[in-house]
Amino acid sequence: MxxxxxxxxxxxxxxxxxxxxxxxxxxxxxxxxxxxxxxxxxxxxxxxxxxxxxLVAGQQSLSALLTEGVAEAPEGATPLEAVAAALRKVSGEMTSFNRELGPRLKAAVAASAELQERDALKSVGLAVALTEALEARGVPQVTARLAGELGVLAFHHGWSQWSGSDGRTDLATYALGALEELKAAATAL
Missing domain, CATH: 1.10.10.60 (Homeodomain-like)
Structure with missing residues (x-):
């Protein structure tokens, strides 16, 4: 071998x-x-x-990139602007391998209750990373948690669109578009 x-x-x-x-x-x-x-x-x-x-291969790297992205957001950025910076940071590290893996991974997770649980835990871990990074910027806990959860939802939605695409549009475009949709939906509540 x-x-x-x-x-x-x-x-x-x-x-x-x-x-x-x-x-x-x-x-x-x-x-x-x-x-x-x-x-x-x-x-x-x-x-x-x-x-x-x-299934969680790369989760530590992804969490670190999200944390770095929030930390690198300009001073005075709103929590969602800091989340957007994190999404751009992560998106810049994704390759065609990541995009091509998306549909295969989705199929594998859909076929196994244990993998669905593992995937849910991965999402929780990413939300915690974003929340803690936002709190380190002085964002109040409840606001940081909400922004972190929205960031993870936007990432997953953007990832799903990107991994099903031909790759001509980058992940950041999809993820940031999803974040804007979520922001508008939250405002409508």
Missing amino acids: ARWEPGARERMVLAAVDLFTEQGYDATTVAEIAERAGVTKSTFHRHFPDKRDV
């Missing part, structure tokens, strides 16, 4: 997501994921503690 080839982590994520969709999450083993990705089981375990963690 060519475990030294570049892109092992990406190959493992794709292999896992495809196998989860093809044969179900419960029926998929780490050995099958490793084999399809062209790596050893020990290589798999160097990247992921278990197969559940494939």
Whole structure:
């Protein structure tokens, strides 16, 4: 097995997501994921503690990017302007690999209650990261939490549109558009 080839982590994520969709999450083993990705089981375990963690691959990086984006927002930015800065920061790091993974990941999650739970926990973690970053800017807790939740909703909506697109429009356009829609919807409440 060519475990030294570049892109092992990406190959493992794709292999896992495809196998989860093809044969179900419960029926998929780490050995099958490793084999399809062209790596050893020990290589798999160097990247992921278990197969559940494939779904949250990159969550720490995503949370860090959101936090950095909020921190880098101009002084005096409103909470939603800071969230928009975070969405731009994250969007700038997404590649065609991320876009192409979207529909596959969505199908795998839809087919497994355990993966749906894991995906929900990932969303909670992202909202917490945004909320804490906003609170660090002095935004009151309730406002920070609401803005953080709106940011995660906008990211997910934008991601869904972007991953189903031809890639000519960037993720930031979709995510920021979704944030504006959510802002308008909240105002209408």
